[in-house]
Amino acid sequence: MLQRLQAKAPLPKLPPVPALPPPPPLPSPPPPSSTAVGRVLSLLRQCVTVAAVKRVHAHMLAASIRKENSLLFRLVELGDRDYAAACFRGIPSPDSFAYNVMIRGLATSWADHPAALELHLLMLRSGLRPDNYTYPFVLAATASLRWRRHGEAVQSLAFKSGHHSESHTQHSLMSMYSRCGDMASARRVFDELSTRDLVSWNSLISGYSKMGFPGEAVEIFRRMRLAGFEPDDMTLVSVVAACGDLGDLSLGRWLEELAAGKGADLDSFVGCAFVSMYGKCGDLDSARRVFDQMTNRHVVAWNAMISGQVYFDEATPFSCLVESTICKYSQNGLSDEAIALFKSMQEASVEPNEVTIVTVLSACAAVGALDMGEWVDAYASQRGLLTDVYVGTALMDMYAKCGNLGRAIQIFEAMPQKNEVSWNAMISAFAFNGQAQEALSLFGRMRDEKTVQPNDITFVGVLSACVHAGLLDEGRRWFKSMHQAFGIVPQIEHYSCMVDLLARAGCLEEAWEFIEAMPEKPDAVVLGALLAACRISKNVEIGDRVIHRLLELEPGNSGNYVISSKLYAGSKRWEESARIRGLMRERGVTKTPGCSWIQICSEVHEFRSGDALHSRSAEVYQIIDVLKHEMRIEGYIPNINLV
Known part of the structure; x- marks a missing residue:
C-alpha cells in the first residue's frame, strides 16, 4: 500500500496567495477640548x-x-x-x-x-x-x-x-x-x-535653641528685635525654650508679657512653651497659671504641664510636647502631683501617648507607686505600646525600682529592639537590686551581641554593680578599660563609683589619693561617699580632709554637717562634734527629716522621721515597738552611732 502511494505522481503546487493590502489607519481621536481638560482639572x-x-x-x-x-x-x-x-x-x-x-x-x-x-x-x-x-x-x-x-x-x-x-x-x-x-x-x-x-531669623534662633545653645538663641533674638523684626509664635516657642534651658526666669516673664501684648494663642505651642519654661525654672505656680488659662487642653497641653520639659522638633512635635506635662512635677520632686495630674488627664478623656507613658512611669518609679505602674503597663500592652523601646525601658526602670526585677527582665527580653538606653537600664536594674554578677553577665552579652556599643552610662551601671558586690579588682579593671579599650573618658560619676568602691573595701588612703589624682575637682557626691566610709571606719584623719572640702563645696547641705558631727562623736572627739553643730546653727542650716513612701490600695502614704501627722501613726509606732521588742529577744543590739 505504501509503495502504491509513493508511486503516485506528486500533487500540483497551488499558486501563491496574494498579499492583503494594509488596513487603512484608524482615525486619530480628536484632541480633548480645553473645556474637557479644564473640567477634569476642576x-x-x-x-x-x-x-x-x-x-x-x-x-x-x-x-x-x-x-x-x-x-x-x-x-x-x-x-x-x-x-x-x-x-x-x-x-x-x-x-x-x-x-x-x-x-x-x-x-x-x-x-x-x-x-x-x-x-x-x-x-x-x-x-x-x-x-x-x-x-x-x-x-x-x-x-x-x-x-x-x-x-x-x-x-x-x-x-x-x-x-x-x-x-x-x-x-x-x-x-x-x-x-x-x-x-x-x-x-x-x-x-x-x-x-x-x-x-531666616527664626531658622537661626530655632537651630541654636534646639542644638543646646540657648545663650546664642537669646542673643540672636535680641539682634532680631534691634533689626526691627517683631517675633511671631515660632520665635516665641524657640526663645522661651532657650529661657527654660538657661533658667532665666526674668526673661521668661518678660516674654510672657510680650506674648500677651501681641495676643499670642496660648492654646498653641506657645502656651506649652511657657508651661515648660516655668517648670524648668522651678516656678510651678506660674506654670499652672498658664496651663489654667488654656481653654483647649489637648494631650500637648496636659503633657506640657506634667513634664515641664519640651523639645520642639518639627519631626515629632506631639511626642516631645507630651513628655512635658507629667515630668514637670516629677523633675521638681513632686511625683505625687504628677501622678494626680495624670489621673485628671484620664478623667478628662485625653488619651496619653508614648511619651506620656514614659514620663508617668518615671514618676511611679520615684515614689514606688507599683499599682499605678502596673496599670500603665496594662494600658500600654492593650494599645501595643510595649514594642516602643522607650516605653519598654521606662517600664523596666519602674519595675526594677519598685522591686519586681522579674517583670523587668521579662520586658527586656521581649523587646524586639534594644538600644543603648535599654541595655544600660537593665544593667543598672541588676546593680540597683544587688545582683552584681547578673549585671556583669549582661554587660558581657551586650559586648558579644555588638548591636550597640557601651557608653559612659553603661560603665556607671557596671561600676555600681562592682560597688554593691564589693568587687574591687573587677571594678579597677573595668575603670581602666574604659579609656584603654573603649575610648570613653571617665566622668565624675565613674570617679564617684571608684571612690565608693575603694572606701567600702577599707582602702581609704587609696581612695583619697584617687580623689587627689582626678583630672577635675571632686564634687559633693565623690567626697560624700568617702566621708560616709570614714564615719563607718572611724577614720578621723582622712575624714578631716574630706570635711574641710565638703563644707566649702556645699555649705548649705545639712547631711554633710550631720555625718561630720557623728564622725567626730564616734571617735569621742566631742569638741569637734559640737563645733560642727555650732557651725550648722551659725549658718542657719536645718536638717531635713528623712522621708519614705509606701503604696497601699492605690494610695501612696508618705512618712517622715518622727512623723506623727499620719492618720494611723499610733498603729505604726505600736508595730515598731513590737519589732524592737522582738529584736531584743533575738539578741540584736542596734549601733546607734551609725544612725
Whole structure:
C-alpha cells in the first residue's frame, strides 16, 4: 500500500496567495477640548478621597487627557504613595514638576527620606536640572537623616545651578546644618544672606535653641528685635525654650508679657512653651497659671504641664510636647502631683501617648507607686505600646525600682529592639537590686551581641554593680578599660563609683589619693561617699580632709554637717562634734527629716522621721515597738552611732 502511494505522481503546487493590502489607519481621536481638560482639572481639585481621584483618572484615560502632573499632585496631597508611584512610572518622560511632586511627597508626607534622595539622583541622571522647588525638599530629607556631607553636596549643586540665593533654599540650608549640629555653617549661611526676613531669623534662633545653645538663641533674638523684626509664635516657642534651658526666669516673664501684648494663642505651642519654661525654672505656680488659662487642653497641653520639659522638633512635635506635662512635677520632686495630674488627664478623656507613658512611669518609679505602674503597663500592652523601646525601658526602670526585677527582665527580653538606653537600664536594674554578677553577665552579652556599643552610662551601671558586690579588682579593671579599650573618658560619676568602691573595701588612703589624682575637682557626691566610709571606719584623719572640702563645696547641705558631727562623736572627739553643730546653727542650716513612701490600695502614704501627722501613726509606732521588742529577744543590739 505504501509503495502504491509513493508511486503516485506528486500533487500540483497551488499558486501563491496574494498579499492583503494594509488596513487603512484608524482615525486619530480628536484632541480633548480645553473645556474637557479644564473640567477634569476642576474635578481633580474637588477630590477628597483616593477613590474619587481614581474615577477621574479612568475618565482621563478614556478621553486621552494627559495631565499626569496634576494627578500626581492630588495623589501626594491625599497621601496614596503606591498609586502615585504607579502613575509616576507610567509617565514616558517625567518632567521637573513630576519629580518635584514625588520628592516632596517622599520627603514630607511619607517620610521616606532615603527614597527622596534616590529620586533626586535619578532626576539628575535623567538630565533634568533641579529648580528652586527641588532643593528645599531634598535638603529637608537630608536634614532628617542628619547626612551633613550629602547636604554639602546638595548646596554645591544649588550653587552651580544658580539657585543657592533663593530664600527657600537658604532657609532649608540653615535648617539642614542646624539639625546636623553644624551651627557654624548655619550661621555662615545666615551671615551671607543679602536680605533677612523673619523666617531666616527664626531658622537661626530655632537651630541654636534646639542644638543646646540657648545663650546664642537669646542673643540672636535680641539682634532680631534691634533689626526691627517683631517675633511671631515660632520665635516665641524657640526663645522661651532657650529661657527654660538657661533658667532665666526674668526673661521668661518678660516674654510672657510680650506674648500677651501681641495676643499670642496660648492654646498653641506657645502656651506649652511657657508651661515648660516655668517648670524648668522651678516656678510651678506660674506654670499652672498658664496651663489654667488654656481653654483647649489637648494631650500637648496636659503633657506640657506634667513634664515641664519640651523639645520642639518639627519631626515629632506631639511626642516631645507630651513628655512635658507629667515630668514637670516629677523633675521638681513632686511625683505625687504628677501622678494626680495624670489621673485628671484620664478623667478628662485625653488619651496619653508614648511619651506620656514614659514620663508617668518615671514618676511611679520615684515614689514606688507599683499599682499605678502596673496599670500603665496594662494600658500600654492593650494599645501595643510595649514594642516602643522607650516605653519598654521606662517600664523596666519602674519595675526594677519598685522591686519586681522579674517583670523587668521579662520586658527586656521581649523587646524586639534594644538600644543603648535599654541595655544600660537593665544593667543598672541588676546593680540597683544587688545582683552584681547578673549585671556583669549582661554587660558581657551586650559586648558579644555588638548591636550597640557601651557608653559612659553603661560603665556607671557596671561600676555600681562592682560597688554593691564589693568587687574591687573587677571594678579597677573595668575603670581602666574604659579609656584603654573603649575610648570613653571617665566622668565624675565613674570617679564617684571608684571612690565608693575603694572606701567600702577599707582602702581609704587609696581612695583619697584617687580623689587627689582626678583630672577635675571632686564634687559633693565623690567626697560624700568617702566621708560616709570614714564615719563607718572611724577614720578621723582622712575624714578631716574630706570635711574641710565638703563644707566649702556645699555649705548649705545639712547631711554633710550631720555625718561630720557623728564622725567626730564616734571617735569621742566631742569638741569637734559640737563645733560642727555650732557651725550648722551659725549658718542657719536645718536638717531635713528623712522621708519614705509606701503604696497601699492605690494610695501612696508618705512618712517622715518622727512623723506623727499620719492618720494611723499610733498603729505604726505600736508595730515598731513590737519589732524592737522582738529584736531584743533575738539578741540584736542596734549601733546607734551609725544612725
